[in-house]
Amino acid sequence: MRYQDTFLIENRLGLHARAASVLAQLAISFDAKVILQQGDKKAEADSVLALMLLEGAQGKQVKVTCSGPDAKLALKTIGELIADKFHEQE
Amino acid sequence: MINSFLSKDCTKAAVLFHSKKRILEYISQIAQQKLPDLSEQEILDSLLKREKLGSTGIGKGIAIPHGRLSNIDETVAILVVNAEPIAFDAIDDRPVDIFIALLVPDAQCQTHLKTLSAIADKLKDKQFCKKLRHAQSDQCLYDIMTL
Numbered sequence: 001m002r003y004q005d006t007f008l009i010e011n012r013l014g015l016h017a018r019a020a021s022v023l024a025q026l027a028i029s030f031d032a033k034v035i036l037q038q039g040d041k042k043a044e045a046d047s048v049l050a051l052m053l054l055e056g057a058q059g060k061q062v063k064v065t066c067s068g069p070d071a072k073l074a075l076k077t078i079g080e081l082i083a084d085k086f087h088e089q090e
Numbered sequence: 091m092i093n094s095f096l097s098k099d100c101t102k103a104a105v106l107f108h109s110k111k112r113i114l115e116y117i118s119q120i121a122q123q124k125l126p127d128l129s130e131q132e133i134l135d136s137l138l139k140r141e142k143l144g145s146t147g148i149g150k151g152i153a154i155p156h157g158r159l160s161n162i163d164e165t166v167a168i169l170v171v172n173a174e175p176i177a178f179d180a181i182d183d184r185p186v187d188i189f190i191a192l193l194v195p196d197a198q199c200q201t202h203l204k205t206l207s208a209i210a211d212k213l214k215d216k217q218f219c220k221k222l223r224h225a226q227s228d229q230c231l232y233d234i235m236t237l
Contacts, residue, residue: 014203017154018144025181048148048181052210055203 002067003075008059011085015056019086020048026081032068034078045078091208093236095192096167100124103231106173113176114138114155117168117191124166125159125193133157133193147180152213154206156192165205166193169235171222188213188222 009015015023027034027045034045038060043050045064056062062082066074081087100120107113118134125133136157140146147153168191175185190209194202212218212235225231 013199016202017146017148017156017206018140021144021146021148021181024149028181047214049150049152049210049214052203052206053214055207057200057203 001071002065003071004063004065005075005079006061006063007079007082008061009056009082010058011088012058012090014058015051015054020051022086023051023081024048026078030070030074032066032070032074034074035065037063095165095205096169096235098232100168101228101232102170103225103228104173105170108176110178113172113189117155117170120168121166121193125162127161145179147178147186149180149182151175151184151186152188153178153186154190154192156194158194158196160196162193162195169231171225171231188219
């Protein structure tokens with residue numbers, strides 16, 4: 001199954017190295033393929049380098065697409081991480 | 091783009107350190123020459139503070155140690171390639187030999203994302219990383235990274 005949703009990047013620093021690492025580690029923990037898209041750029045979420053290429057800044061919308069056995073849970077959990085500002089304070 | 095924040099004197103090929111602490115100390119020592127208003131200890135503290143939040147080892151033998159400093163105006167990068175990979179608690183548990191350290195102005199957000207993107211654009215290529223690992227001189231390493 002394939003699940004997809006769009007989330008707003010709310011943390012001040014955006015998809016910087018730490019946020020990208022936290023997201024990649026989370027994505028790897030699921031039996032699912034996770035793709036992030038921002039504008040015309042796409043990245044596989046298990047690669048920190050690919051995520052950094054997105055230049056996902058605060059206020060940008062990012063589309064998350066998950067496929068595979070854990071797709072539904074992966075989308076929910078990743079959405080919560082982004083909404084929780086990647087566990088950052090600001 | 092890369093040469094706007096990386097200079098030749100901050101590029102060191104084929105060094106040999108055996109621990110995370112030693113390589114971060116070495117990076118701080120090089121960075122201090124570019125940031126004379128700061129002490130090596132202040133720079134090292136900013137790098138260690140960030141490592142405590144989680145390793146900057148992003149996988150594939152690469153780490154991006156970085157620190158945010160309130161009293162600098164521009165990003166300073168330090169590229170160090172260690173002759174042997176060392177344990178760095180990276181997210182894929184692989185040891186690290188390519189270190190591209192960044193000292194970033196505290197208030198900088200958008201420009202920092204562009205810096206990371208420029209670095210990622212280079213390092214995403216396995217063959218490119220292989221060239222970095224095989225560079226035998228600082229000049230050669232700098233040329234590969236900035237061309």
